[in-house]
Each structure stands twice: as C-alpha cells, then as structure tokens.
Amino acid sequence: MMLVVLGNTEIALIPGISVAGATPELTRLTPPADVEYIFYGKPKVIDAIPVTPEGHPTPAIITKASWELGNFPLIPVRGGSYLAPNVPYVFITDEVGKDFRKEKAVPNAKQIIEKAKLFGKELSKLDLKEIVIGESIPGGTTTAQAILWALGHDAKTSSASPENPQPLKEQVISEAFKRVGIQKGDFAKKPLKALEELGDPMMATVIGIAQGVRGEIVLAGGTQMLAIASLLKALGEDMERFMIATTKWIVNDKSSTFKKTAKEIGIMYCYTTLSFENSKFKGLRDYEKGYVKEGVGAGGSVYLAKKKGFSEKEIANKVEELYERLMQEKS
Numbered sequence: 001m002m003l004v005v006l007g008n009t010e011i012a013l014i015p016g017i018s019v020a021g022a023t024p025e026l027t028r029l030t031p032p033a034d035v036e037y038i039f040y041g042k043p044k045v046i047d048a049i050p051v052t053p054e055g056h057p058t059p060a061i062i063t064k065a066s067w068e069l070g071n072f073p074l075i076p077v078r079g080g081s082y083l084a085p086n087v088p089y090v091f092i093t094d095e096v097g098k099d100f101r102k103e104k105a106v107p108n109a110k111q112i113i114e115k116a117k118l119f120g121k122e123l124s125k126l127d128l129k130e131i132v133i134g135e136s137i138p139g140g141t142t143t144a145q146a147i148l149w150a151l152g153h154d155a156k157t158s159s160a161s162p163e164n165p166q167p168l169k170e171q172v173i174s175e176a177f178k179r180v181g182i183q184k185g186d187f188a189k190k191p192l193k194a195l196e197e198l199g200d201p202m203m204a205t206v207i208g209i210a211q212g213v214r215g216e217i218v219l220a221g222g223t224q225m226l227a228i229a230s231l232l233k234a235l236g237e238d239m240e241r242f243m244i245a246t247t248k249w250i251v252n253d254k255s256s257t258f259k260k261t262a263k264e265i266g267i268m269y270c271y272t273t274l275s276f277e278n279s280k281f282k283g284l285r286d287y288e289k290g291y292v293k294e295g296v297g298a299g300g301s302v303y304l305a306k307k308k309g310f311s312e313k314e315i316a317n318k319v320e321e322l323y324e325r326l327m328q329e330k331s
Helices: 030-040 060-070 109-124 140-150 166-180 191-198 201-212 223-234 258-265 282-289 298-307 312-330
Strands: 002-006 074-079 090-093 130-136 216-220 242-247 268-272
Touching: 002 030, 002 201, 002 298, 030 060, 030 074, 030 130, 060 298, 060 312, 074 109, 074 201, 090 109, 090 201, 109 191, 109 201, 130 201, 130 298, 140 166, 140 191, 140 201, 140 223, 166 191, 191 201, 191 223, 201 216, 201 223, 216 223, 216 298, 223 242, 223 258, 242 298, 258 268, 268 298, 282 312, 298 312
Parallel strands: 002 074, 002 130, 074 090, 130 216, 216 242, 242 268
Antiparallel strands: none
C-alpha cells in the first residue's frame, strides 16, 4: 500500500523558494492537483498539470506510471493542505504550516501526530508487511533543512531546480532560528519542539502514521524524508524498520548532503536508476539535468512497481506514454 500525504507551508510563498508550481501562489494547488492527476489523468482543482516555472511536469507522472502498472492501492492523506483533493482521501488536518520566520510553524503538531497515529494503528490491522509513504508539499525542502539543522545535522536539502536556492533557504532558516533564539543542534533532544517551531504539517502527519503502524515503513521521498527520519529517531523510534526509497537524481545531487545525512541518521536507502536520457520529450530529458528530482512518492512508487515485477525500462516507457498524452491534450 502507498500513502501520499498532502500538505502546504507558507514558506512556499516566499519568491524563489519553491518551483513546485508555475508561480508561488499556484503551489497552494500543487498537492491536490498531483493526486487528482494520478487518479483522473488531469487535475480538477486547476485546469493544468502542476509544472515548474520552466514547464517540467510534476513527478506525479512517475507515480501514476508505477501505479497504473503495479496496480497497488494508493490512498491520499490530507495532512495540512489548503485544499482537499477531489478524490477519496483520509483527513488528518487542514492546518497549513505557518511562515516560521514570524511564528510557530505547526503549533498543533502534537495533536496532528496523535490523530495520524490512530490512522496508523488502523492500518496495522490490515497485516501489511510494509507501507510506503510519499508526500507532496511545496517548500518542504526548506522546512526539512530547518529541522535537520535544529537537530544538529549540518545538512543541505535538495531542490526541484538544478539551481538549488541554498543561500535563500539558509537566510530564511537563519531568520527563523533568530526568532526562536536557537543555534544548530539546540533542539537535538527536543524533536517535538523542533517540529512545532520549524517543521510542517506533512511531517507531523507522517510521523504519527509511522508511530501507529508497527510494521516496516518505506519513506518515499528525498531530503524531506531525512528530516522525518531524524525526528523519528530523536523520538525514540528504531531506525531498523525504516527505509527511504528515492531517485538517483536525489542521491546524485551535489547541492545536497543526502548520502552524508542518511549515514549520520543511520537510515538505509534505496533508489531507482530510472532514466529519461533518451526520451523524445525535453520536459522529461531535463530530469537528467537536475530538474524536479523527486516528489509525490516517485521513488517509492517505482520500488512498489518493481516488486510487482515491472522493470524500470517498462516504467520509463509508461511515463513517456503518459507524457505524450499530456502533450496531445494540451495542443
């Protein structure tokens, strides 16, 4: 089973922080649009596929390809998004993450975790060997980096752009640290405080579900899942039952510290080597240049499709087919 947790943070509205939408304002619609695209082939909340400002398609196209081939159950979870998706979903919270430069990011983190934990406990009754949890939250790599810094990791998170806005992220995080009155590592033993002050509701939702489910959990995502893993570890969870499933574009990203930070936390990871190098579409070929990289559980969805017997080549061909359909509908 795969869950995709939908969330938003006001941090995404800072110009230049997120490219998970054509404009900062449109990032509000990206999470529901992502899962609507998976189910319907087109979003309902907006009359366009979520794209970067340069027009690169959402990584939900990879998730959709894997889901169509692998035929595994996919359940959206609303974990702090502005809008609900127009598909069946599980409701945890509609409280959006606040701008942590000005106020607490997730003041109700504890309540969100407790509610999500109830859902996790119910999922446990299904006796699933493992659950894959992905996310869609524009601006989430900045909140992730803030959490990693607060917990003592000298980390740099990825970006959906080849030009990682690292100086801007660091400036924004420094302003938040100044407001809270902390330095790197000051919340190493206060993970819940870190989450309340600097995190986002998606993190709180995933943590709660993970604490409720007693089986193995695959965190499907990139550097955002490192922040969640770090919080789970600080909260006393055994890292043995967790693994991150991501993409080669995250692992090979020289602007982030994915491999180093994963080692520090002590979490295993695997990654897909899916390639669009020979795609006939520039929008997909550009994934190889560092655009997009991961999101909507893309790496985890490929992991599930491969477990169902499909090759990465078959998944890449399916993505190509879906992208061609998008281009035809657009023209």
